[in-house]
Amino acid sequence: MKKIIALLLSVLMLLSMVACGGTEQPVVSDSDTVSDSVAEDTAEDSTEDSDAPAYKIGIITGTVSQGEEEYQAALKMKETYGDMIVTATYPDNFSSETEQTIATVTNMAADPDVKAIVFVQAVPGATAAINKVKETRDDILFVTGVCAEDPAVIASAADICMLVDEIAMGTTIIDQAHKMGAKTFVHVSFERHLGYATIGARKELFEKRCEELGIQYVEATAPDPTGDAGVTGAQAWITENIKVYVDQYGKDTAFFSTNCSMQEPLILQCAELGAIFPQQCCPSPYHGYPSAFAISTEGHEGDVDYILGEITSKVAEYGNSGRMSTWGVPVNMLMIEAGVDYAIKYCEGQTEGKLDEAVFFDCLKAIGGEEMTISKYVDGETTIENFYMLLCPFYDF
Numbered sequence: 001m002k003k004i005i006a007l008l009l010s011v012l013m014l015l016s017m018v019a020c021g022g023t024e025q026p027v028v029s030d031s032d033t034v035s036d037s038v039a040e041d042t043a044e045d046s047t048e049d050s051d052a053p054a055y056k057i058g059i060i061t062g063t064v065s066q067g068e069e070e071y072q073a074a075l076k077m078k079e080t081y082g083d084m085i086v087t088a089t090y091p092d093n094f095s096s097e098t099e100q101t102i103a104t105v106t107n108m109a110a111d112p113d114v115k116a117i118v119f120v121q122a123v124p125g126a127t128a129a130i131n132k133v134k135e136t137r138d139d140i141l142f143v144t145g146v147c148a149e150d151p152a153v154i155a156s157a158a159d160i161c162m163l164v165d166e167i168a169m170g171t172t173i174i175d176q177a178h179k180m181g182a183k184t185f186v187h188v189s190f191e192r193h194l195g196y197a198t199i200g201a202r203k204e205l206f207e208k209r210c211e212e213l214g215i216q217y218v219e220a221t222a223p224d225p226t227g228d229a230g231v232t233g234a235q236a237w238i239t240e241n242i243k244v245y246v247d248q249y250g251k252d253t254a255f256f257s258t259n260c261s262m263q264e265p266l267i268l269q270c271a272e273l274g275a276i277f278p279q280q281c282c283p284s285p286y287h288g289y290p291s292a293f294a295i296s297t298e299g300h301e302g303d304v305d306y307i308l309g310e311i312t313s314k315v316a317e318y319g320n321s322g323r324m325s326t327w328g329v330p331v332n333m334l335m336i337e338a339g340v341d342y343a344i345k346y347c348e349g350q351t352e353g354k355l356d357e358a359v360f361f362d363c364l365k366a367i368g369g370e371e372m373t374i375s376k377y378v379d380g381e382t383t384i385e386n387f388y389m390l391l392c393p394f395y396d397f
Contacts, residue, residue, distance in 0.1 A: 053084050055347045057340055058108045058117040063089045069286050070120045070146075072302035073336040085340070086114065090123055098125030105129035109137050116343035120335045121146035122154060122161070130157040141346050141354050145335030147387075151377050155387045159354040160342070162335050164283070165375065165389035166198045170205025174213065176278040176394050177254035180323050184216040184249040188238070188257040188266070190224040199258055206256075215254075220245065222262065231261045238262050242269040254278055263288030271318040283327035283392070285311060304330060308395060315397040328395030329368045335390075338363040355386055368392050 059077060061070040071089070078085045088104050091097040102125055108114060117133075119126055122144035130142050134157070145162040147154045155161050177185055187206055193199050210217040220241070225234040238257070246253055254276035257266050263280045267288045270277040280287045285307045290297060293314040300306040308328065315324050341363040345351050351359045361374055369392070377387035 053347070055115040056084055056086050056111065056113045057343045057347070058114050059085060059087045059336060059340065060105060060108065060117060060119045061087070061089055061336070062121060062123070063092055066092055067121055067332060069284060069330045069332040070336055073333040076302045077336065077340050086111070094123040094125065098128065101125035102129040102132055106132055109133040109140055114140065115347045116141035116143070118336055118339035118343060119144045120332055120339065121148065122158070123148050127154050127157045141343055143339035143343060145339065146332060151379065151384055151387050155384045159386060160360060161387040163377070163387070163389055164331055165373070165391045167201050167205070168373070168389070168391055170202040171209050172391060173256060173278050174206055174209035174215065176325060177276055178213045178215060180254065180276045180278065181252050182215055182254035182276050184218060184253040185210050186218045186220050186245050186253060186255050188220045188222050188255060188262065190222055192224050192226070193258045216249070218245070218249070222257070225259055225261050234259065234262055235265045238265040238269060242266065242275070243273060246273045246275050251275055257281060260287070264292045267292040267324070270324060271315060271320050274320055274323070277324045279326055279394070284330040284332070285326055285395070286330055287326070289326065302333070304333070312397045322396055325394045325396045327392040329392045331390060331392060334364070334368050334392070337367050341366065364390070
């Protein structure tokens, strides 16, 4: 629009005329002449401007070092929709820099054209940021994913909340391992993680489901990566001990670790030893597999089909096809892409208010597939109506 106004003003100044603002074309008398190229450019720019959406959608993610999946998904949305999408990142040290996170969100919301914000991961500070914005801009739609704050608290601020259904994984991971022929399931964790409510509850479901399916359950205690041994020590434990378990229980042993830093060596060990690996702690083709198999994503950033194909080939090279898997959809990317799709529909008046469950579910399943499971978060006897738990189908390599 600035380009159009500047162009019109320059033409009018040349003609010493006074004209109205807006989208009207300059008035030109019979004796006045304007070059055809200027007239054509003005008409083209006006047409392009009239076709452009009268709103913007903001996307807030971590940096590449904090969450490459969502960062790449934001870039993909920007590439797809152009200037309609505005992006920003929260600080790497988000736990201690919540004020910066709040400032990032409020700065984005200061643009009156921004009508919706998709926030993934919704790190600590997200609730405060949303509440701050709503003091002056209650019209903005907030869609949040990977919510790190108390579900009831973030749900009171955001319009839509999403999280991976870690509890239900206590059943789905064992079912996947059983399908792959597992006779033993080894749960690799440590005391600190087992003290987390979700991990502890999932562990109980692991044991229960293993008993139901006749799978031997084994608890393996690894070093805590935040302890004296650090990440290096925890990874070394994986490299040294997985073979011990395979030798003891056989190749039809499935492994699962609760820690992100352990995924790469665990994936590599399962491939080399012919063991079963049903899923990472954070299911995604990008988690652990590319680094374990030295797969470069350069030039294929955000290309899920490419990375799935490369992993499949690598697993085949190890002779372990059909015994390793993950979710076919990077869930953080899913949250951003579905969030943007829903935000567009909201901004264009295609939803019944800010939370139109039917439309939102359609957006999720258009990306995650019809087989994905969506449920509401339940805390005791309380159901949080705008907080959704997601499960996606497995992809076997």
